[in-house]
Amino acid sequence: MSTTETNLILPTAADVRAAAGRLRGNANATPVMHSRTLDERVGARVYLKCENFQRGGAFKFRGAFNAVSRLSDEERARGVLTYSSGNHAQAVALTGRLLGVKTVVVMPEDAPGPKIEGTRGYGAEVVLYDRAGRSREEIAAELQRERGMTLIPPYDHPDVIAGQGTAALEMIAETGALDVVMTPCGGGGLLSGTALAVKSAAPGCRVVGVEPEWADDATRSFRTGELHTVHNPPTISDGLRTPSLGRYTLPLVMQNVDEMRTVSESDIVEAMRFLWTRMKLVVEPSGAVPVAALLADPGAFAGKRVGIVISGGNVDLASACELFARGA
Structure with a gap:
């Protein structure tokens, strides 16, 4: 599959704005949280769009x-x-x-x-x-x-992608201009929709997708320009175990995303631990992935205003406690 298909009609920023209208009064306008401790650790001003407070517990x-x-x-x-x-x-x-x-x-x-x-x-x-x-x-x-x-x-559906981008629209409306926006990446729906929203609302802002190292198909696809796949990767981030980017999300990621990063399983656990203990936010492994990227490379965005979409908080408490007890 190439990064472009001539007969494929991709969603646009206008579709994201239209989705925001449909969701008004139906989806929660989730809070944007801030932590001075997190800012100090990474040398940036960080805003977390907490979709763990969304209906159903996630941005989905x-x-x-x-x-x-x-x-x-x-x-x-x-x-x-x-x-x-x-x-x-x-x-x-x-x-x-x-x-x-x-x-x-x-x-x-x-x-x-x-x-x-x-x-x-x-x-x-x-x-x-x-x-x-x-x-x-x-x-x-x-x-x-x-x-x-x-x-x-x-x-991998235009209306799904457009809906996911509304979280970033809300975040930027509340925070003002951002230098960087980061999201987790599994099949790329959230990342694609976020990129559409960000490039329209804040054209100078960089969009960064983050994956677990054990499920890095999108990162490899982004860097090579060709579709890569994984099969049931053993990452703790169950929401990011998708086999590959899709027909819609691959070209959108290639066109609108600026950077892809990966994090280790232990990085993910430590990010969860920080969010749970310091910010009192119950976040599932997939949702903690972009925070893990910040904490693992604390100087990467020094001096920047960084927005992060925390994708969800639907976590198995017994599994989470086990992860915290043994590390990863």
């Missing part, structure tokens, strides 16, 4: 609601299908409950228990699968053929 609600709300009445009547390790699953399930749409979600058996329970709690039918067997995409395609439902994938 923004993209899911934007996408489902744009479906026709006939499409809504057929129901919505998706696949996800947890946050998009809960977001689609919650959106379905709010809009009266039946939802079916394909989830891995080893997804965090609270995410599976949350998805069911919002009313979705959960179809579990073994990661070592068939892929979630294959199972979803089979269900789509059988049931005629509309597929809303977790990241």
Whole structure:
């Protein structure tokens, strides 16, 4: 797959602004938090957009609601299908409950228990699968053929991408101009949408995506210009275990993102520890990844105003306590 496809219509900053209108009054306007201790440690002024306080516990609600709300009445009547390790699953399930749409979600058996329970709690039918067997995409395609439902994938969808970018729009509206904005990167939906928003609202701002070292497919794709993949990477950041960037997210990342970074598993745990203990923020491993990049390279953005999208806080408490006890 090349970085451009002539027949592909990519979302734009205008789509992000339109999504913000649909989400107004439906999504939470999440807080932007600040820590003087964090500023001192990294030599920058850092703002955290806390999507762990979003409906469903993660930024994913923004993209899911934007996408489902744009479906026709006939499409809504057929129901919505998706696949996800947890946050998009809960977001689609919650959106379905709010809009009266039946939802079916394909989830891995080893997804965090609270995410599976949350998805069911919002009313979705959960179809579990073994990661070592068939892929979630294959199972979803089979269900789509059988049931005629509309597929809303977790990241590679124009309306999902546009919805995710609204978090950065809100952050910049509150903080004013920023020099750098950082987000986690799995399939690239949040990073792509953020880049669209930032390049429109703050053209001089750099956009940086961050991945775990063990799931660095997007970083390799960014640096080579060719699509790279991973298969079930063993990172603790379950939300970033996606196999690759997508048809939409790859060209958007290549066009609008300025830099990609990676962090170790121990870096992620230490960032979680800082956020939990110093800022009293319950953040899941995936959400802590960009903070991990700051703490691991504290002089990288010295003197800059840095915005970070904390992607979510849906964490298995027992697993988190184990991580803190043993380090990574």
